[in-house]
Amino acid sequence: MAEAAQATQGDIIDGTDAGFMADVVEASREVPVIVDFWATWCGPCKTLGPAIEAAVRKQKGKVRLVKIDVDKNPSFAGQLRVQSIPTVYAFWQGQPVDGFQGALPPSQVDQFVQKLAELGGDGGLTEAIEAAEAMLDEGAAVDAAQTFAAILQEEPENPRAYAGLVRSMIAADDLDRAEAILNGAPASISTKPEMEAVRAQIGLARQAAKAGPVEELTARVERDPADLQARFDLATALHAGGKVQEAVDQLMEIFRRDREWNDGAAKTQLFTIFDALPPKDPIALAGRRKLSSLIFA
Numbered sequence: 001m002a003e004a005a006q007a008t009q010g011d012i013i014d015g016t017d018a019g020f021m022a023d024v025v026e027a028s029r030e031v032p033v034i035v036d037f038w039a040t041w042c043g044p045c046k047t048l049g050p051a052i053e054a055a056v057r058k059q060k061g062k063v064r065l066v067k068i069d070v071d072k073n074p075s076f077a078g079q080l081r082v083q084s085i086p087t088v089y090a091f092w093q094g095q096p097v098d099g100f101q102g103a104l105p106p107s108q109v110d111q112f113v114q115k116l117a118e119l120g121g122d123g124g125l126t127e128a129i130e131a132a133e134a135m136l137d138e139g140a141a142v143d144a145a146q147t148f149a150a151i152l153q154e155e156p157e158n159p160r161a162y163a164g165l166v167r168s169m170i171a172a173d174d175l176d177r178a179e180a181i182l183n184g185a186p187a188s189i190s191t192k193p194e195m196e197a198v199r200a201q202i203g204l205a206r207q208a209a210k211a212g213p214v215e216e217l218t219a220r221v222e223r224d225p226a227d228l229q230a231r232f233d234l235a236t237a238l239h240a241g242g243k244v245q246e247a248v249d250q251l252m253e254i255f256r257r258d259r260e261w262n263d264g265a266a267k268t269q270l271f272t273i274f275d276a277l278p279p280k281d282p283i284a285l286a287g288r289r290k291l292s293s294l295i296f297a
Contacts, residue, residue: 012053015066017075023066028091032063032116037080037087039071044103045086051106052088055113060155062117090116125151129160136164141171157186163194170198170205178202193279200276208240221250228254228261232269239273248273248287255294267291 015023015035024033036052038045049067056065070077070085080089080096090098090112098116132147145168151161162185169178179202182195189195217234220227231250239247251273254266270291277284 011056011059011061011064013064013066015068015073017068017073020066020068020073020076024091025094027064029094030120031061032097032120033091034063034065034113034116035089035091036065036067037070037077037082037085037089038067039069039085042085048086048088048103048109051104051109052113054106055110058110059113059117060157062120063113088112092116092119125155125158125161129158129164132161132164136168136171139171141168144168145172157189159189159192159194162189163192163198166198167201170201175202175205175209178205197276197278200272203272204239204276207236211237211240214238214241226257228258228266232262232265235269244273244277245283248283252287252290252294255291259294267295 013023024035027033034052034056036045036049038049052065056063068077070082077087080087084101086103087101088099089096097119098112100112104112128147128151132144132151135141135144135147145165148161148165148168151158152165155161162181166178166182169175169181178198182198182202185195212233214234214237217230217237220230221234224230231254235247235250235254238244238250248270251266251270254261255270259267270287274284274287
Protein backbone atom coordinates (compact mmCIF):
# COMPACT_ATOMS: atom_id res chain seq x y z
CA MET A 1 0.00 0.00 0.00
CA ALA A 2 2.78 2.44 0.90
CA GLU A 3 4.66 1.65 -2.32
CA ALA A 4 1.51 2.22 -4.36
CA ALA A 5 0.91 5.53 -2.63
CA GLN A 6 4.50 6.57 -3.25
CA ALA A 7 4.25 5.71 -6.92
CA THR A 8 1.07 7.72 -7.44
CA GLN A 9 1.55 10.62 -5.06
CA GLY A 10 5.34 11.10 -5.18
CA ASP A 11 6.02 13.45 -2.29
CA ILE A 12 3.09 12.25 -0.14
CA ILE A 13 3.31 8.67 1.12
CA ASP A 14 1.74 6.42 3.73
CA GLY A 15 4.56 5.63 6.13
CA THR A 16 5.20 2.66 8.42
CA ASP A 17 7.38 1.89 11.39
CA ALA A 18 9.39 -0.46 9.17
CA GLY A 19 10.08 2.28 6.63
CA PHE A 20 10.53 5.19 9.05
CA MET A 21 14.33 5.28 8.93
CA ALA A 22 14.43 5.25 5.13
CA ASP A 23 11.34 7.37 4.37
CA VAL A 24 11.92 9.99 7.07
CA VAL A 25 15.38 10.05 8.64
CA GLU A 26 17.47 9.18 5.59
CA ALA A 27 15.22 10.97 3.11
CA SER A 28 15.46 14.16 5.17
CA ARG A 29 19.17 14.38 4.36
CA GLU A 30 18.17 15.31 0.81
CA VAL A 31 14.86 17.12 1.28
CA PRO A 32 12.88 18.24 4.36
CA VAL A 33 10.31 15.68 5.48
CA ILE A 34 7.08 16.27 7.39
CA VAL A 35 5.63 13.43 9.46
CA ASP A 36 1.91 13.57 10.19
CA PHE A 37 0.91 11.22 13.01
CA TRP A 38 -2.83 10.58 12.70
CA ALA A 39 -5.59 7.98 13.22
CA THR A 40 -8.84 7.14 11.44
CA TRP A 41 -10.96 8.02 14.49
CA CYS A 42 -9.33 11.46 14.97
CA GLY A 43 -11.66 14.30 13.94
CA PRO A 44 -9.06 17.10 13.77
CA CYS A 45 -6.83 14.80 11.69
CA LYS A 46 -9.46 14.83 8.94
CA THR A 47 -9.12 18.60 8.73
CA LEU A 48 -5.36 18.89 9.15
CA GLY A 49 -4.38 16.07 6.81
CA PRO A 50 -5.78 17.58 3.58
CA ALA A 51 -4.39 21.01 4.51
CA ILE A 52 -0.86 19.61 4.90
CA GLU A 53 -1.17 17.65 1.66
CA ALA A 54 -2.26 20.76 -0.22
CA ALA A 55 0.60 22.80 1.23
CA VAL A 56 3.14 20.12 0.34
CA ARG A 57 1.88 19.91 -3.25
CA LYS A 58 2.38 23.66 -3.62
CA GLN A 59 6.10 23.18 -2.92
CA LYS A 60 6.49 20.91 -5.97
CA GLY A 61 9.05 18.52 -4.52
CA LYS A 62 10.84 20.87 -2.11
CA VAL A 63 9.35 19.04 0.87
CA ARG A 64 7.86 15.57 1.43
CA LEU A 65 5.05 14.29 3.62
CA VAL A 66 4.93 10.92 5.38
CA LYS A 67 1.54 10.07 6.94
CA ILE A 68 1.67 7.54 9.78
CA ASP A 69 -1.40 5.89 11.27
CA VAL A 70 -0.46 5.54 14.94
CA ASP A 71 -2.87 2.65 15.52
CA LYS A 72 -1.09 0.55 12.89
CA ASN A 73 2.40 1.93 13.54
CA PRO A 74 2.84 2.84 17.23
CA SER A 75 6.62 2.38 17.55
CA PHE A 76 8.09 5.69 16.37
CA ALA A 77 5.09 7.62 17.66
CA GLY A 78 6.05 6.27 21.10
CA GLN A 79 9.74 7.07 20.65
CA LEU A 80 8.88 10.65 19.69
CA ARG A 81 6.49 10.88 22.67
CA VAL A 82 3.41 11.59 20.62
CA GLN A 83 0.80 12.00 23.35
CA SER A 84 -2.10 13.35 21.29
CA ILE A 85 -3.00 13.53 17.63
CA PRO A 86 -2.70 15.04 15.24
CA THR A 87 0.98 15.64 15.92
CA VAL A 88 3.30 16.87 13.20
CA TYR A 89 7.09 16.67 13.18
CA ALA A 90 9.46 18.18 10.62
CA PHE A 91 12.78 16.47 9.89
CA TRP A 92 15.86 17.91 8.21
CA GLN A 93 19.31 16.35 7.96
CA GLY A 94 18.13 13.34 9.94
CA GLN A 95 16.88 15.33 12.94
CA PRO A 96 13.49 16.73 14.06
CA VAL A 97 13.66 20.51 13.64
CA ASP A 98 10.09 21.69 14.16
CA GLY A 99 6.57 20.52 14.87
CA PHE A 100 3.17 21.20 16.36
CA GLN A 101 0.14 19.48 17.89
CA GLY A 102 -3.50 19.86 16.97
CA ALA A 103 -5.18 21.21 13.85
CA LEU A 104 -4.03 24.59 12.48
CA PRO A 105 -5.76 26.89 9.99
CA PRO A 106 -4.65 26.29 6.38
CA SER A 107 -2.79 29.62 6.30
CA GLN A 108 -0.63 28.60 9.25
CA VAL A 109 -0.07 25.17 7.75
CA ASP A 110 1.15 26.85 4.55
CA GLN A 111 3.56 29.00 6.57
CA PHE A 112 4.88 25.95 8.42
CA VAL A 113 5.49 24.02 5.20
CA GLN A 114 6.96 27.04 3.40
CA LYS A 115 9.41 27.64 6.25
CA LEU A 116 10.50 24.01 6.14
CA ALA A 117 10.86 24.00 2.36
CA GLU A 118 13.23 26.97 2.60
CA LEU A 119 15.60 24.92 4.75
CA GLY A 120 16.29 22.65 1.81
CA GLY A 121 16.91 25.42 -0.70
CA ASP A 122 15.76 24.83 -4.26
CA GLY A 123 17.62 21.64 -5.06
CA GLY A 124 20.31 23.39 -7.05
CA LEU A 125 17.92 25.07 -9.50
CA THR A 126 19.36 28.53 -8.84
CA GLU A 127 22.85 27.29 -9.64
CA ALA A 128 21.56 25.60 -12.79
CA ILE A 129 19.84 28.81 -13.92
CA GLU A 130 23.01 30.82 -13.34
CA ALA A 131 25.00 28.27 -15.36
CA ALA A 132 22.50 28.54 -18.21
CA GLU A 133 22.68 32.33 -18.06
CA ALA A 134 26.46 32.12 -18.35
CA MET A 135 26.12 29.90 -21.43
CA LEU A 136 23.79 32.44 -22.98
CA ASP A 137 26.20 35.30 -22.22
CA GLU A 138 28.98 33.32 -23.92
CA GLY A 139 26.89 32.84 -27.05
CA ALA A 140 26.06 29.16 -26.48
CA ALA A 141 22.33 29.63 -27.11
CA VAL A 142 21.62 25.97 -27.89
CA ASP A 143 23.31 24.70 -24.72
CA ALA A 144 21.55 27.38 -22.69
CA ALA A 145 18.17 26.43 -24.16
CA GLN A 146 18.71 22.78 -23.29
CA THR A 147 19.63 23.66 -19.72
CA PHE A 148 16.67 26.00 -19.26
CA ALA A 149 14.37 23.31 -20.69
CA ALA A 150 15.75 20.74 -18.24
CA ILE A 151 15.15 23.14 -15.35
CA LEU A 152 11.55 23.60 -16.47
CA GLN A 153 11.09 19.83 -16.35
CA GLU A 154 11.82 20.09 -12.62
CA GLU A 155 9.96 23.37 -11.99
CA PRO A 156 7.54 24.20 -14.84
CA GLU A 157 6.50 27.54 -13.31
CA ASN A 158 9.95 29.02 -12.81
CA PRO A 159 9.80 32.46 -14.49
CA ARG A 160 13.58 32.88 -14.68
CA ALA A 161 14.01 29.59 -16.51
CA TYR A 162 11.04 30.25 -18.78
CA ALA A 163 12.33 33.72 -19.68
CA GLY A 164 15.81 32.27 -20.18
CA LEU A 165 14.45 29.73 -22.66
CA VAL A 166 12.70 32.52 -24.57
CA ARG A 167 15.90 34.60 -24.61
CA SER A 168 17.81 31.60 -25.91
CA MET A 169 15.45 31.45 -28.86
CA ILE A 170 15.88 35.20 -29.43
CA ALA A 171 19.66 34.76 -29.37
CA ALA A 172 19.31 31.95 -31.91
CA ASP A 173 17.31 34.37 -34.11
CA ASP A 174 14.23 32.15 -33.90
CA LEU A 175 11.69 34.80 -32.96
CA ASP A 176 8.65 32.75 -33.96
CA ARG A 177 9.63 29.96 -31.59
CA ALA A 178 10.50 32.48 -28.88
CA GLU A 179 7.03 33.98 -29.18
CA ALA A 180 5.38 30.55 -29.19
CA ILE A 181 7.20 29.57 -26.00
CA LEU A 182 6.26 32.87 -24.37
CA ASN A 183 2.60 32.49 -25.34
CA GLY A 184 2.60 28.97 -23.90
CA ALA A 185 3.82 30.05 -20.46
CA PRO A 186 1.65 29.06 -17.47
CA ALA A 187 -0.85 31.76 -16.56
CA SER A 188 0.61 31.90 -13.04
CA ILE A 189 3.87 33.41 -14.33
CA SER A 190 2.78 35.15 -17.53
CA THR A 191 2.82 38.61 -15.94
CA LYS A 192 6.04 38.20 -13.93
CA PRO A 193 8.68 40.89 -14.61
CA GLU A 194 10.97 38.34 -16.27
CA MET A 195 8.22 37.43 -18.73
CA GLU A 196 7.31 41.04 -19.45
CA ALA A 197 10.99 41.70 -20.19
CA VAL A 198 11.29 38.96 -22.81
CA ARG A 199 7.99 40.05 -24.35
CA ALA A 200 9.54 43.48 -24.86
CA GLN A 201 12.75 41.91 -26.16
CA ILE A 202 10.86 39.99 -28.83
CA GLY A 203 9.18 43.17 -30.00
CA LEU A 204 12.50 44.99 -30.19
CA ALA A 205 14.13 42.07 -32.00
CA ARG A 206 11.39 42.10 -34.64
CA GLN A 207 11.96 45.82 -35.14
CA ALA A 208 15.71 45.26 -35.37
CA ALA A 209 15.21 42.91 -38.32
CA LYS A 210 13.85 45.88 -40.29
CA ALA A 211 16.41 48.42 -39.11
CA GLY A 212 18.40 50.32 -41.73
CA PRO A 213 22.15 51.01 -41.83
CA VAL A 214 23.23 53.23 -38.91
CA GLU A 215 25.55 55.34 -41.08
CA GLU A 216 22.83 56.12 -43.59
CA LEU A 217 20.29 57.03 -40.91
CA THR A 218 22.83 59.13 -39.02
CA ALA A 219 23.50 61.12 -42.17
CA ARG A 220 19.76 61.71 -42.65
CA VAL A 221 19.38 63.02 -39.11
CA GLU A 222 22.42 65.28 -39.48
CA ARG A 223 21.00 66.71 -42.71
CA ASP A 224 17.62 67.33 -41.11
CA PRO A 225 17.49 67.16 -37.30
CA ALA A 226 13.71 67.68 -37.46
CA ASP A 227 13.22 64.45 -39.44
CA LEU A 228 11.77 62.54 -36.50
CA GLN A 229 11.05 59.39 -38.49
CA ALA A 230 14.71 59.17 -39.48
CA ARG A 231 15.69 59.72 -35.85
CA PHE A 232 13.27 57.01 -34.70
CA ASP A 233 14.67 54.60 -37.32
CA LEU A 234 18.18 55.50 -36.18
CA ALA A 235 17.23 54.67 -32.58
CA THR A 236 15.94 51.30 -33.76
CA ALA A 237 19.13 50.58 -35.68
CA LEU A 238 21.32 51.66 -32.76
CA HIS A 239 19.44 49.39 -30.36
CA ALA A 240 19.72 46.50 -32.82
CA GLY A 241 23.50 47.04 -32.78
CA GLY A 242 23.64 46.87 -28.99
CA LYS A 243 24.01 50.64 -28.51
CA VAL A 244 21.17 50.91 -26.01
CA GLN A 245 22.14 54.23 -24.43
CA GLU A 246 22.54 55.89 -27.84
CA ALA A 247 19.12 54.58 -28.87
CA VAL A 248 17.58 55.98 -25.67
CA ASP A 249 19.23 59.35 -26.30
CA GLN A 250 17.71 59.59 -29.79
CA LEU A 251 14.25 58.70 -28.51
CA MET A 252 14.55 61.24 -25.71
CA GLU A 253 15.38 63.88 -28.30
CA ILE A 254 12.27 62.95 -30.30
CA PHE A 255 10.15 63.25 -27.16
CA ARG A 256 11.76 66.58 -26.28
CA ARG A 257 11.02 67.96 -29.75
CA ASP A 258 7.49 66.59 -30.10
CA ARG A 259 6.10 64.31 -27.40
CA GLU A 260 2.95 63.59 -29.43
CA TRP A 261 4.77 62.65 -32.64
CA ASN A 262 3.34 59.50 -34.23
CA ASP A 263 0.90 58.97 -31.35
CA GLY A 264 3.62 59.18 -28.74
CA ALA A 265 5.81 56.55 -30.44
CA ALA A 266 9.01 57.75 -28.78
CA LYS A 267 7.64 57.38 -25.26
CA THR A 268 6.17 53.96 -26.08
CA GLN A 269 9.49 52.80 -27.51
CA LEU A 270 11.38 54.08 -24.49
CA PHE A 271 9.15 52.13 -22.13
CA THR A 272 9.60 49.03 -24.29
CA ILE A 273 13.38 49.36 -24.04
CA PHE A 274 13.24 49.95 -20.28
CA ASP A 275 10.95 46.94 -19.81
CA ALA A 276 13.38 44.76 -21.78
CA LEU A 277 16.25 45.67 -19.44
CA PRO A 278 16.77 44.29 -15.92
CA PRO A 279 14.87 46.42 -13.36
CA LYS A 280 18.06 47.80 -11.80
CA ASP A 281 19.91 48.41 -15.07
CA PRO A 282 21.47 51.89 -14.86
CA ILE A 283 20.23 52.80 -18.35
CA ALA A 284 16.66 51.90 -17.36
CA LEU A 285 16.86 53.70 -14.01
CA ALA A 286 18.37 56.89 -15.41
CA GLY A 287 16.15 56.79 -18.48
CA ARG A 288 12.95 56.49 -16.49
CA ARG A 289 13.99 59.43 -14.30
CA LYS A 290 14.86 61.59 -17.30
CA LEU A 291 11.65 60.71 -19.11
CA SER A 292 9.62 61.58 -16.02
CA SER A 293 11.36 64.94 -15.77
CA LEU A 294 10.48 65.66 -19.42
CA ILE A 295 6.87 64.56 -18.97
CA PHE A 296 6.33 66.80 -15.95
CA ALA A 297 8.49 69.69 -17.14
